[in-house]
Amino acid sequence: MRQTWRWFGPKDLCSIDDITQVGAEGVVSALHHIPNGVVWTPEEIAKRHQEIRTRKDGTPSGLTWDVVESLPVSEDIKKQKNAWREHIENYKISMKHLADSGIEVICYNFMPVLDWTRTDLRWAVPNGGSCMRFDINDFAAFDIHVLKRQGAATDYTNAIADEAERRFAGMDDAARKQLARNVTMGLPGSTESMSLDDVQAHLDEYGAITRERLRANFVDFLDAVIPTAEDLGMRLCCHPDDPPFALLGLPRVMSTAEDYQHILDAVDSPSNGMTFCTGSLGARPDNDLPAMFERFADKVHFLHLRNVKRDTTDIVGSFYEAEHLAGDTDMVAVIAAVVREERRRRAAGRKDAIIPMRPDHGQDILDDLGRRSQPGYPTIGRMKGLAELRGVMTALEHAELGL
Structure with a gap:
């Protein structure tokens, strides 16, 4: 190689x-x-x-x-x-x-x-380092409650939708905005940055x-x-x-x-x-x-x-x-x-x-x-x-x- x-x-x-x-x-x-x-x-x-x-x-x-x-x-x-x-x-x-x-x-x-797509770009690992993570519950919180995509909740199990609602309720405004930035970042170096409006339009x-x-x-x-x-x-x-x-x-x-x-x-x-x-x-x-x-x-x-x-x-x-x-x-x-x-x-x-x-x-x-x-x-x-x-x-x- x-x-x-x-x-x-x-x-x-x-x-x-x-x-x-x-x-x-x-x-x-x-x-x-x-x-x-x-x-x-x-x-x-x-x-x-x-x-x-x-x-x-x-x-x-x-x-x-x-x-x-x-x-x-x-x-x-x-x-x-x-x-x-x-x-x-x-x-x-x-x-x-x-x-x-x-x-x-x-x-x-x-x-x-x-x-x-990731939900966390600096997730802590036990050795003190960090890594990227995709959490389906956090993603569902973004999809259902931040992006508010029509019919989004039906794409998830009841357990995931319920956990997403709980997590969203526990986030302050800054945490919700950070989650949206993480999800919409796309490929590092990409020429097409995405706002929520951009994502919804696509x-x-x-x-x-x-x-x-x-x-x-x-x-x-x-x-x-x-x-x-x-x-x-x-x-x-x-x-x-x-x-x-x-x-x-x-x-x-x-x-x-x-x-x-x-x-x-x-x-x-x-x-x-x-x-x-x-x-x-x-x-x-x-x-x-x-x-x-x-x-x-x-x-x-x-x-x-x-x-x-x-x-x-x-x-x-x-x-x-x-x-x-x-x-x-x-x-x-x-x-x-x-x-x-x-x-x-x-x-x-x-x-x-x-x-x-x-x-x-x-x-x-x-x-x-x-x-x-x-x-x-x-x-x-x-x-x-x-x-x-x-x-x-x-x-x-x-x-x-x-x-």
Whole structure:
């Protein structure tokens, strides 16, 4: 595996100098300042390459921009409304510009409205650190009592709705506003910040879009862009829903093995693949992560390695971001499956035999606690995670060589 590190650009509190010291080989980045649906120009792409290649003192960092995460799919494309056709054409132009710069892998998602959802961004863990958490009761309190979505209460069990009402009653105004900010934050670095009015407006537009319709819109998007990806020698890989179950009455189409099978079969191409995120997929107890990797190994173009700890065995439930080797996912078994797949690809002579990975998320520990980085992206917590994952990788790769 090629060890990479997510970087949100010059404003990221984790600098390029820091990334060289944690031992990453490459960088995962995006042009978050460009609005969704707008073309990424060669000039802006070249600027980001240069920023990644250069330390603060002007010397070479030795790092390269390996993966784009993400080239966003606009809400217009997902809903097939307004300027969606223009946005698809702009997407293809941006792909061309990225390919011309040497990039081959683009990670993206097809989640409606919010790119990820958590209810607490600094949840305390027993060792004194903090992490991100999704609490279904707090989320229901937001949905039913803060957002006041019509019919929201019927989407939850009576027990969850009752607990949500109790929790909402116990919150002061500041706590309610903080919960709303947490839920609507979406992806760190996202160009589309969401107010409650923004969220409600999107929900209103999605009201007539069924899960089947969103799936069909997704296939239409892939039918349009995958031929371009094939011509450019690029690999697109869809990130799973986070969390991998329906929220806010919105459809989810990339939460299970069946979801991925449908999309990969619908547009069968080496350029149409999967971002295998162990954290997002691992939030569902019915997702068998090692088995899922084995099933889709041929189409896995990018790896997010993180772990979550679930509160219950419910499909729709609460969880928190655990240490990389300490959650509910058997990370050693997953990495062993990746090592076997890379060996198979090398034997087949594939140019993508080495799969890029990054330590996804991490707990805030030590100096992270005062640094207030992007939620989920602490420097030291991720460095600890990368070190643990690197140890497992090294041991398993040695075993593959018979050492």
